[in-house]
Amino acid sequence: MVKLSVNINKIATLRNARGQHARPDLLQAARDIERFGAEGITVHPRPDERHIRYQDVRDLKAVVTTELNVEGNPTPDFLALCREVRPEQVTLVPDAPDAITSNAGWDVVKQQDFLREVVAELKSHGARVSIFLDPDPALIAAAASTGADRIELYTEAYAHHYPHDRAAAVLPYRATAQAAVAAGLGLNAGHDLDLENLAYLAQKLPGLQEVSIGHALVADALYLGLENTVQLYKRQLKQG
Numbered sequence: 001m002v003k004l005s006v007n008i009n010k011i012a013t014l015r016n017a018r019g020q021h022a023r024p025d026l027l028q029a030a031r032d033i034e035r036f037g038a039e040g041i042t043v044h045p046r047p048d049e050r051h052i053r054y055q056d057v058r059d060l061k062a063v064v065t066t067e068l069n070v071e072g073n074p075t076p077d078f079l080a081l082c083r084e085v086r087p088e089q090v091t092l093v094p095d096a097p098d099a100i101t102s103n104a105g106w107d108v109v110k111q112q113d114f115l116r117e118v119v120a121e122l123k124s125h126g127a128r129v130s131i132f133l134d135p136d137p138a139l140i141a142a143a144a145s146t147g148a149d150r151i152e153l154y155t156e157a158y159a160h161h162y163p164h165d166r167a168a169a170v171l172p173y174r175a176t177a178q179a180a181v182a183a184g185l186g187l188n189a190g191h192d193l194d195l196e197n198l199a200y201l202a203q204k205l206p207g208l209q210e211v212s213i214g215h216a217l218v219a220d221a222l223y224l225g226l227e228n229t230v231q232l233y234k235r236q237l238k239q240g
């Protein structure tokens, strides 16, 4: 079954709203989210530390008992953090420092030499490496040449088009997933997934191994409660 890795960036956003405030306790939230059934915790420490701080990643390493997935642009500081913390998975994302949120996958054709070096370094520390990718089968050969273990399909376009025509929305993702599996790449997906669009994606993507979900899940939890929400998302994946 497709694993759920909960992105806790937005819990850190709430905590940071009061400066050095201790609530909500990010580490306790991670422990509880795992206890509620999540198979991973995802964080995206951005250079401005607007939500997840570098120290949070260090602290989470000692707390997370499932899998810690650290996402980010492989800047020297980010790579040093991954070298220090050694998370189970690193997801490379080409975000600009001032990006409001992730808004594109890698140009793996142009950047395959750079990515190959970064992937090799991260794998030397024992990490599984995933690269954030737009849904385009033509990118798979270059993605595989980087030595990455997996790709993470950037699902913003799917989520945006889902309400209008879900069959059309999923087509490029299905084609890219099939190409990735054929190339021996593992398959993750994430960004803007929610309780409405998740089950259909899981049904239609052959070989999908993991989804990372944060913004919608934390927003839902404000109304539905965190334990109930984690289990609702897992139930959607069971339908996949």
Ligand SMILES: CC(=O)[C@@H](O)[C@H](O)COP(=O)(O)O
Binding pocket: 007, 009, 010, 044, 071, 093, 100, 101, 102, 132, 190, 191, 214, 215
């Ligand atoms: C790579 C990805 O799609 C998510 O990590 C997204 O970047 C979440 O980041 P924010 O929580 O800062 O929007």
Ligand SMILES: NCC(=O)COP(=O)(O)O
Binding pocket: 007, 042, 071, 152, 189, 190, 191, 192, 193, 212, 213, 214, 215, 216, 217
């Ligand atoms: N990689 C996607 C992720 O970690 C969470 O994205 P979102 O659900 O916050 O859009």
